[in-house]
Amino acid sequence: MRGFEGATVDRIAARARLNKAMIYYHFHGKKDLYRTVLRSIFTTMGDGLAAIASSNAAPADKLDRFVAAFVAEGQARAHVAPIMLREIAEGGRRLDEETYTVMVRVVRAMTGIITEGRAAGQFGPVDPILLYLTTVWPIVVYLATTPIRNALARVAQFDVGRLDPERFIAHLQMLNRHAVMPAAAGAGPAGELS
Amino acid sequence: MRGFEGATVDRIAARARLNKAMIYYHFHGKKDLYRTVLRSIFTTMGDGLAAIASSNAAPADKLDRFVAAFVAEGQARAHVAPIMLREIAEGGRRLDEETYTVMVRVVRAMTGIITEGRAAGQFGPVDPILLYLTTVWPIVVYLATTPIRNALARVAQFDVGRLDPERFIAHLQMLNRHAVMPAAAGAGPAGELS
DNA sequence: GTCTATATCGGGATAGAC
DNA sequence: GTCTATCCCGATATAGAC
Numbered sequence: 001m002r003g004f005e006g007a008t009v010d011r012i013a014a015r016a017r018l019n020k021a022m023i024y025y026h027f028h029g030k031k032d033l034y035r036t037v038l039r040s041i042f043t044t045m046g047d048g049l050a051a052i053a054s055s056n057a058a059p060a061d062k063l064d065r066f067v068a069a070f071v072a073e074g075q076a077r078a079h080v081a082p083i084m085l086r087e088i089a090e091g092g093r094r095l096d097e098e099t100y101t102v103m104v105r106v107v108r109a110m111t112g113i114i115t116e117g118r119a120a121g122q123f124g125p126v127d128p129i130l131l132y133l134t135t136v137w138p139i140v141v142y143l144a145t146t147p148i149r150n151a152l153a154r155v156a157q158f159d160v161g162r163l164d165p166e167r168f169i170a171h172l173q174m175l176n177r178h179a180v181m182p183a184a185a186g187a188g189p190a191g192e193l194s
Numbered sequence: 195m196r197g198f199e200g201a202t203v204d205r206i207a208a209r210a211r212l213n214k215a216m217i218y219y220h221f222h223g224k225k226d227l228y229r230t231v232l233r234s235i236f237t238t239m240g241d242g243l244a245a246i247a248s249s250n251a252a253p254a255d256k257l258d259r260f261v262a263a264f265v266a267e268g269q270a271r272a273h274v275a276p277i278m279l280r281e282i283a284e285g286g287r288r289l290d291e292e293t294y295t296v297m298v299r300v301v302r303a304m305t306g307i308i309t310e311g312r313a314a315g316q317f318g319p320v321d322p323i324l325l326y327l328t329t330v331w332p333i334v335v336y337l338a339t340t341p342i343r344n345a346l347a348r349v350a351q352f353d354v355g356r357l358d359p360e361r362f363i364a365h366l367q368m369l370n371r372h373a374v375m376p377a378a379a380g381a382g383p384a385g386e387l388s
Numbered sequence: 389g390t391c392t393a394t395a396t397c398g399g400g401a402t403a404g405a406c
Numbered sequence: 407g408t409c410t411a412t413c414c415c416g417a418t419a420t421a422g423a424c
Contacts, residue, residue, distance in 0.1 A: 001284065001285055002284065003197075003199075003283065003284060005197075005199045005399095006284075008398085008399060008400085009399075009400065009401085010398095010399075010400090018408090019408065019409055019410085020400090020401090020409095021401090021402080021408070021409065021410085022407080022408065022409085024400090024401065024402075025407070025408080029400080029401075030400070030401090082282070082283035082284070082285075083283070085279040085280070085282055085283040086197075086279070086280060086283040086284075088276070088279055088335060088338050088339055088342070089197065089275075089276035089277070089279040089280040089283065089338055090195065090196065090197060090200075090276070090280075091195055091276075091341050091342050092342045092345060092346075097349065100345070100346065100349045101349055104346070104349055111352075126365075127356055127361070127365065129352055129356055129357060130356070130357070130361065130362060130365040131365075133332050133335065133336060133357075133362070134328065134332045134365065134366065134369060137331055137332050137335040138327050138328045138331050138332060140335075141282060141327065141331040141334075141335075142327060144282050144283060145282055147285050148282070148285050148286045151286060151294070152286075152294065152298070155291065155294045155295055155298050158305075158323055162321055162323055162324070163323060163324070163327075167321070167324065168324060168327070171320075171321065171324040171325075171328065172328065174373070175328060175369050175372070175373055178369070178372035178373070178375075179368070179369055179372070181372075199417095202416080202417060202418085203417075203418065203419085204416095204417075204418095212390090213390065213391055213392085214391095214418090214419090215390070215391065215392085215419090215420080216389080216390065216391085218418090218419065218420075219389070219390080223418080223419075224417095224418070224419090
């Protein structure tokens with residue numbers, strides 16, 4: 001919630017009922033600990049999502065499940081979404097190649113489903129990366145904004161209930177279902193760009 | 195790029211060719227300066243986007259233009275997207291009510307277009323807030339990831355060219371066009387949720 | 389209003405005992 | 407392996423001269 005800088009090694013040690021020096025004994029430094037934790041988290045998430053991608057359900061069903069599973073995984077680990085956003089905001093400065101590699105498995109899980117659907121002729125010509133962008137990142141922001149939604153709602157006066165997880169998931173699934181419809185995606189004029 | 199904590203008052207002053215003490219003379223502190231800048235930025239962005247929303251084009255066209263304009267505004271101010279992501283990640287701790295109010299104008303610009311389209315019977319029953327979430331936040335992430343896209347592409351081996359702004363904008367416009375189609379949105383079974 | 393010099397403090401990292 | 411005490415630096419903020 002307060003980020004890499006906000007988490008002091010003292011507090012981390014206290015939370016783990018350890019002494020600060022132990023952290024420096026087991027890890028090369030704060031950043032090394034951070035990367036280790038991230039690799040662990042994204043390995044777990046990647047496993048679950050890759051399992052969905054490689055199941056033998058229909059691609060369209062996998063896509064729906066991917067969305068629901070990503071939301072569920074994110075809710076079960078509420079600290080992950082803010083971390084992802086912060087890393088993006090900071091240009092991924094703190095990540096090393098190995099951590100990137102682990103994260104990319106999540107991307108592949110989703111793009112694999114789409115590629116499969118296209119190869120099977122069940123999906124139209126939608127770009128996997130673009131659909132990944134418009135699927136995963138609203139989820140991450142949705143998850144990360146959960147704590148402040150009330151604060152914003154007070155100012156904006158919208159009904160928070162409309163943003164409950166089930167409705168949000170259904171909305172995303174609806175968007176994706178249309179996006180992958182054969183002969184629906186890339187087609188059509190792009191509209192005014194300026 | 196390095197966030198609120200990463201930007202030292204010394205460097206800010208140097209960049210402005212001023213002395214650090216001057217900043218503390220004109221503002222109550224670093225946070226006060228930060229809020230003032232954010233209010234200014236979002237006022238400008240809100241003006242442009244509200245102008246699109248209140249123009250007398252058709253709602254569907256406004257939606258397309260909103261997407262293109264948001265991307266353009268974001269590109270013209272490359273530092274804004276990371277700031278938005280970081281603020282979300284930190285639970286909006288640094289924002290005060292006044293800053294929230296200014297930011298909400300951007301939300302209203304988009305939701306207003308959808309509400310108008312629905313009232314005119316041109317849009318189906320899509321939720322304005324949900325469509326805002328799935329429209330604006332992919333854009334913000336897209337903008338914020340521009341610097342690291344190459345690093346990721348190297349590991350993931352995808353073609354970066356597929357992510358150029360025009361294609362991205364067209365993809366989002368396509369998604370939204372389908373989402374607001376009468377009798378297309380909220381309709382249909384939601385699929386498996388677990 | 390504009391500057392230099394400095395107070396102050398929090399946090400990463402380590403020395404060194406046991 | 408595990409701890410306490412400490413070094414050290416960088417950053418916010420202010421005092422006070424001009």
